[in-house]
Amino acid sequence: MPRITLLLLTGILLSFCSCRSDFETTASTGDLTFSKDTVYLDTVFTNLSSSTFALKVYNHSKKDINIPQIKFAKGLNSKYRMSVDGAQGNQGKIFENVTLLAKDSLYIFIETTVESDSSTPKEFLNTDQIEFDSGANLQKVELVTLVQDAVLLYPKRNTDGTTETLPIGNEKIYGFYLDKNDPIHGNELHFTNRKAYVIYGYAAVPEGETVTFDPGARVYFHANSGLIVSKNSSIQVNGTKSTTDKLENEVIFSSDRQQPDFAYIPGQWGTIWLQNGSANNKIQNLTVKNATVGLLAEGNNGTAASIKNTQIYNCTHYGIQGKNAIIEGENIVINYTGQASLACTYGGNYKFTHCTFNNNWSSPGQLAVYISNYISGAVPEAKNLTQAAFNNCIIYGSYSNEMLLDKKPEALFNYQFNNCVIKSNKNNNSDYQFETDPVHYNAIILNKDPKFFNPNINNFNIDNTSSAFAKGNSAYLIPLDILGITRTLPPDLGAYQNKPFPK
Structure with a gap:
């Protein structure tokens, strides 16, 4: 029987081989x-x-x-x-x-x-x-x-063969200090629009210095990279209004992965970190994309960080995170963040006017706005929130609740919302009495869709059918919207003046 089987298999093999003329090409x-x-x-x-x-x-x-x-x-x-x-x-x-x-x-x-x-x-x-x-x-x-053509900025190799690092607390990270007299690049503290910049590691502004970004500057960060504004140093982002969709006069911070497949991928680089004690920080007409935290403002020395006409998208944690910071924001738009588009934590002083804080992140735990006066494990654990004011703003997103007030009684917790669209399911909680608490809420439009043009591609224009149309208070008017368009009276809520949607 085994011999018959062997002959049969041999015959089958030969028949398959005969189907091909040969093995030559x-x-x-x-x-x-x-x-x-x-x-x-x-x-x-x-x-x-x-x-x-x-x-x-x-x-x-x-x-x-x-x-x-x-x-x-x-x-x-x-x-x-x-x-x-x-x-x-x-x-x-x-x-x-x-x-x-x-x-x-x-x-x-x-x-x-x-x-x-x-x-x-x-x-x-x-x-x-x-x-x-x-x-x-x-x-x-x-x-x-x-x-x-790009300027490459990265940690240099020391004379002992080690690579340049930056001290962060008791640790060191892969990074370097920007040099205003670099022998190759010249003044590394001045980012022009003549070439793109690609940064490897964390680029830090030395104490007492100011880093400046001209209109149209383009800065691309590699993985695990970012910008640190040190104690007693400053950042000046001097973007201006653009006239085309190319954002030719905006300053743009993004990932160095420029393929279309990476255009909306969060967390490709670190953060812009305004460290405790940095001073006179002014940011205008900046677009930040695909970071872990778009902008981290930590502590203050009594001066407010001014943020105007700024867009932040696709961050794994926060668009803006303040830790006992002082921030004044106008015409800010944030969307797609894994935890909160805006997080005002550990107390501080915050004022936002004509801003659009949205969050279309896919998980149900995300928020558009998170406000707290404490951080667990810190010493002290709670600090005073002297002000968290929101005027003519939109706080919205894909989740049923897009705002959370998280407080401890050991420190002040002062907050106020004036003429805002808010999406919330917490109106049975004593801290969220939108219609009967005039100390904290005035002219709130609750759970009414602002009808953004297309939040999935970060387009937050509205038209005259929006719940935010002409609902603003003129006392908080910022005359021009984020695109430089003159606001009418009464103004629309959020960062954009209404206009008809394209057909």
Whole structure:
């Protein structure tokens, strides 16, 4: 019986083998197909490697084929490099005699690094082609990359071989102090709009110095990076109104991952940290995206941090977190935060006018606004909240309750909401008597949809059907909205003056 079985299996194997004419390849005939005709390697920065992009190559024929050559049109001078099914070829540029089996495919992984010099333009296209075969069988896939010339800022290596770090309490973190007389970059405390900036690690402002950002400055942070404004130092963000959707005059802080897939991913970098004792901090026309905490203001020296015309989106924890801070905010918009869009904690003094605090984060525990006068485990645990004032604001989101007052009796807890849209399910609690507590609430519009244009893409414009339309108090008027549009009287609530939605 076993001998009969063995003969049967041998016969089956031979029959399968006879279905193929042979195991030899035939020459390529120019009939390859590709997953993309053009590969766009999205914006990259000079002197930094791009992410890896994949191209799939298909052989739909019934024959194994030999591709005599796969190479870049610019050959060994190409700014691109590739691997073909894991092989590196000649310097990642040229590959000879590549076999592609019948009804099969192969992967080509593509990267680029573009070096800069004094003649490099601010922004330019890096292009090339991947060529398959030649002559009558030649097929091409286009490569296009937008390159921004960038200033790279990162910790330097010390003379003893260690890497520069920053002292934070009893610990040290990967970071460095910005140098106003750097031998390569010049004044690192002055961020211009001539080039983009890419920061690795935490860049700190030395004590007694001021870091300044010109209109149109672009700053991109690598993972676990951020900006620290130290004791007795300052930050001045001098963005101005833009006239196009490109936000050409805004200052933008974002992640250095510029591919579209990363455009709305939170937590790609750390925070802008205004440390205890930093002074005269002024922020205007700033957009912050994809941080862990957009802006952390910790303590104060008696001067308020002024934040105007600022947008903060997609943060894993908070958009703005104050810890016993003094903050005055106008025309602020925050959305998509894992815990709270605005967190005023451990007491302090806060005043926000014509702001839109929304939270469309997917979890049910998120908030638009969180206010407390304590931090667990701190000494002392509670500190006075001398003021938390909200005037002509919108506090809304996707959860049934978007505001939480969290207090301890050992310290002051003073709060007031005037002419605000508020989403809350706590009106049975004594701290949330929106209609019968004039000390804390005046002209509150409760649980009525402001009808934002599209909060999913952070568009918080309203039109005249909004619950926020013409419900503001002129006593708290900020004459221009976040876009520089003149507010009418009575003003709309939130950061935007109403306008018709596009059809």
